[in-house]
Amino acid sequence: MNGVKRQWYDGMAHSEDWWAVWLGLIMFFAGLLSIAGIDIVGWQAKPSTWSEFAKAAKPAGKAWAGLGMWGSIFVTYCVWTVLTCIGAYFMRLDVKKFFYGWTCLFVITWAVWLIGREAHLAAPVNQFEKYGLGWGLSLGGGASYILALGVGLIIGNLIKPFAAFIKEACKPEWFIKTAIVYLGIKVGLMSMKAAGFAFEIALAGACATVVAYLLFWPIIYTMARKMFCLPREWAAVFCSGISICGVSAAIATGGAIRAKPIIAVMVSMLVVVYAMVELIVLPGFYSTVAPDQPIVNGAAMGMTVKTDGADAAAGAILDELMRANAAGRGINWEADWILTAAVMTKIWIDMFIGVWAFLLALIWVYKVERQPGQSTVGASEIWFRFPKFVLGYVFCWFSYTAIAVIWPQVIDAASIGANTVQSPMRTMFFMITFVAMGSITDFSKLRGMGRLALLYAVALVVIIAPIAYFVAWVFHRGMVPPLAS
Amino acid sequence: MKSDMDMVIVHDGEKWIASNEDLVVEGRTLPELDACLARALRETGRYSGPKVTVFMGFDFNTIPSWIRQYGSHYFNRYVHVEV
Numbered sequence: 001m002n003g004v005k006r007q008w009y010d011g012m013a014h015s016e017d018w019w020a021v022w023l024g025l026i027m028f029f030a031g032l033l034s035i036a037g038i039d040i041v042g043w044q045a046k047p048s049t050w051s052e053f054a055k056a057a058k059p060a061g062k063a064w065a066g067l068g069m070w071g072s073i074f075v076t077y078c079v080w081t082v083l084t085c086i087g088a089y090f091m092r093l094d095v096k097k098f099f100y101g102w103t104c105l106f107v108i109t110w111a112v113w114l115i116g117r118e119a120h121l122a123a124p125v126n127q128f129e130k131y132g133l134g135w136g137l138s139l140g141g142g143a144s145y146i147l148a149l150g151v152g153l154i155i156g157n158l159i160k161p162f163a164a165f166i167k168e169a170c171k172p173e174w175f176i177k178t179a180i181v182y183l184g185i186k187v188g189l190m191s192m193k194a195a196g197f198a199f200e201i202a203l204a205g206a207c208a209t210v211v212a213y214l215l216f217w218p219i220i221y222t223m224a225r226k227m228f229c230l231p232r233e234w235a236a237v238f239c240s241g242i243s244i245c246g247v248s249a250a251i252a253t254g255g256a257i258r259a260k261p262i263i264a265v266m267v268s269m270l271v272v273v274y275a276m277v278e279l280i281v282l283p284g285f286y287s288t289v290a291p292d293q294p295i296v297n298g299a300a301m302g303m304t305v306k307t308d309g310a311d312a313a314a315g316a317i318l319d320e321l322m323r324a325n326a327a328g329r330g331i332n333w334e335a336d337w338i339l340t341a342a343v344m345t346k347i348w349i350d351m352f353i354g355v356w357a358f359l360l361a362l363i364w365v366y367k368v369e370r371q372p373g374q375s376t377v378g379a380s381e382i383w384f385r386f387p388k389f390v391l392g393y394v395f396c397w398f399s400y401t402a403i404a405v406i407w408p409q410v411i412d413a414a415s416i417g418a419n420t421v422q423s424p425m426r427t428m429f430f431m432i433t434f435v436a437m438g439s440i441t442d443f444s445k446l447r448g449m450g451r452l453a454l455l456y457a458v459a460l461v462v463i464i465a466p467i468a469y470f471v472a473w474v475f476h477r478g479m480v481p482p483l484a485s
Numbered sequence: 486m487k488s489d490m491d492m493v494i495v496h497d498g499e500k501w502i503a504s505n506e507d508l509v510v511e512g513r514t515l516p517e518l519d520a521c522l523a524r525a526l527r528e529t530g531r532y533s534g535p536k537v538t539v540f541m542g543f544d545f546n547t548i549p550s551w552i553r554q555y556g557s558h559y560f561n562r563y564v565h566v567e568v
Contacts, residue, residue: 004493004542005558015557173554247555251548255560258515261496261548264559268552307555361560377562378486384558440551 005384016174019087021392024181026083027425028396031185031417035410039063041417043079045072045110046424047144051119051131060420076428077106087174094168101169104162105439109431112151116144124327138328141427142283142320145313148431149279152438163439172309172437179429180312180343181392186336186422187344188400192411194482195401201341204475205299209348212303212471213356216243219467220459228455232368233259236360237267238452242459244356245349246271246306252353252385256361257368269445270456275310276441278460283317287325294322295479296472298338302345303468304460309437315342316430337481345472347390354385486563488540489532494518494562495547503541515562523566532568539564 005011012018030041042061050056059065059072067075081102088098116122119131121143128136137143156163163170191198217239224235236257241250247268254264282305286297301318305311319338326333361377403414446453492503501518502511510525512518526537543559 003544003546004561005545006540006542006561011557016554017557167551171554247552251552251556251559255543255558258560258562260498261559262498265549265552268555381558381561384561385556 008380008383011384013090014092015388016091016171017177017388019091020174020177020181020389023083023087023178024184024389024392024396027182027421028185028392028399031421032414034415034417035413037413039416039420041420041425043067043072043075044420044424044428045069045076046420047113047117049117049119049122049127049131050114051133053114056114056117060424061416073110077103080106080428084169088169097168099169101166104166105169105432105435108151108155109148109428109435112147112435113144113428113431116141116147118143124324126327126330138324140320140324140327142317142324144431145317145320145434148434149313149438152435153276153441154438155435156439156441157443160442163442166439170436170440172433172440173307175429175433175436176309176312177387177389179426179433180308180347181389181396182422182426182429183312183336183340183343184393184396185400185418186426187340187393188397188404189415189418189422190334190337190340191397191401192404197337197479197482198340200479201295201299201337201476202344204479205302205341205345206348208299208303208471208475209345209352211475212468213244213349213352215467215471216464219463223459223463224455228451230452230455233257234263234267234452237263238455240353240356240360241267241271242274242306242456242464245308245346245353246275246310248307248350248385248387249353249357252357253360255385256357256381257364266449266452270449270453271306273441273443273446274456274460275305275307276437276443278305279310279314279317279437282465283314283321287318287321291322291325291329292480293473293477294326294333294338294481295341295476296469297322298341299345299476300465300469300472301342303349303472304465305342305346308346308350309433311346312339312343313430313434313437315339318342332484333481334484341476347387347393350387351390353387354382357385358382486538486540488538488563489534490537490539492539492541493544494541495544519564519566522564523568526566526568535567537566537568539566 033040039061042059042064044060045057046060047057057069059067084102085095085099089095120136121139123131123136124138220243221235221239224230224238237250237254237259240253250264250267290297301314305314316339322338323333358381365377404411492505494503500511500513508525510521512521540563542561545559
C-alpha cells in the first residue's frame, strides 16, 4: 500500500513536505555549530548589489572567503545537488531527470540572481553615490525576483520542450517550504530584537485568518451553487481551493467529501494559474496603493494569494518593493517583516485546513451522505493533512528565541551560522521557487475551463481580495516594521 | 482503529475500485461500492462475526505527479459491513 497513509509516520521519508523539514533541520543544526566556533555553512554563496561584476557574490562566511565568487557558487551547487538528489531518491522521483533539471534550474537561478543585483536595478536611491550611478530603478532584491519569475514564465509558456525537460526538478512547494523553515530562523532572530511585535503579527494573523475563513467559504459556496449552478461536490472543492490554501485545500476537501479525484485536479489547475496572476499583479498594486500599510499589505497577501509558493514569492516581492519605496522617502524598515506577515498568515491557514477538512468529512459522512453505521472518519485524517513543514518553521523560530532567553551570551556566535542559513540560503530557495513556479505555469490550461475559470476570476476580484484586505486592515492597521539599524 | 481487512481504493474516472490480494470490488458511487463489498464478503463466507470492519486507503500515487507536492493524502475510510 505504497500510496496509502495509515500510520502517523507514513510519508516521513517520501513526501516533499517532510523533506522540507529534513533539509531545513540539517542546515539549522549545521548553522548552530557556529556556537562552538565552527562555521560549516559559510561556503554558501551570497550575492550583493554590484557595479563591478567581480564583486557580485562571495562566500557568506568569513572563514570561507578564500573560495571567492566562483568557488563558493560551485560548492553551493555541489552541496545542494547532493542533498536535493538524496531527497529526490527518497521521494521516488527519477533521480537522473531530477539531476539534469536541478542543474538547469540552479544555473538559471544564479544567472538571473546576479543580473538582478546589478546596481542600476537594485541599488536604493540613497546608495546611488556609493555605486556611482546617475539613474536606477531602485528595486532592491525585487529585481532578481521579478527577473526569475519572468524567465520561469517564458520557459513554461514559450519554451515548452525545455519546461518538460526540467519538470522533474520543478518542485516549487518543496523549495518554498524549505525556505519557510529557514524563515523560522529569521523570525527567531527577529524575535530576539522585537519579540512583542513578532507575536503581535502572529496573533493578529491567527485572528484575521479565522475571520477570513468564516466569510470566504460560505459566501463563495453560496455563489457557486446559486449563481453558477455548480454541483455540491464541485462547489465545496472549488470553494476551499480559492478561499483557503489553494491546491492543498482542494485536495484535502476533495478527499474529505470523497469527491472524484478529477474534481480536485481540475480545481488545482485553476488555482496554480490564478496564483501566478495574483503574484504578478498584487505586490505592485498594494505597494502603490498603500505604501504606508506594510503589515496590512503583507497579511492581505497571505489571505489572498493561494499556494505557499506563490504567497511567499508575492510576500518577498512586496517586502522588497515596499522597503525600496520607503527608502526613497527616507524610511529604512528592517527587511523581511512584511514577508513574515504574508507567510505567517498563510501558515495559520495551512494549519487549519486539516481541521476544516475533518469537519467537512464529518458533515459529509454523517449528514450529506448519511448511511447509518456504515462508514466512519478517523481523527488521524487531521494529522495526515497537517502541513509538516510548519513543525520545522516553529521549531527553528522557538529554538532561536529560547537560545536568546536561556543562553544570551551565545547569541552573537549563534547568529554567524544562523545568518547564513536564514539569508542567502533562504533567498536562494526563494529564487529557485520563482523559476520553478514560472516553469510549471502554463496559461493555456485556462482554455476550456469555462464557467469555473470565470467564477474563479469573479470570486477573486469581488470577494476574496477586498474582504482579505479589509480583514487585514482591521487586525493589522498601523503596524510597521522596526527601523533597520 | 483496528480493521479486519485492508483494501486500497482508487477512482478510474468512472467508478471507485477497492482491491486487495483476495478481492476486487467496484461501484459508481461509494454506497454502491460498499454494497458490492458486502455482497462479496457474504459470498466468501470467510468472516463469521456479525460485522466486518474494512479499512480503505486511497492510493495517492494515482493522483497526477505534479500535484503530489501540494498534498500527500486524499482519504482513508473505515466501512462497517454486516455479513
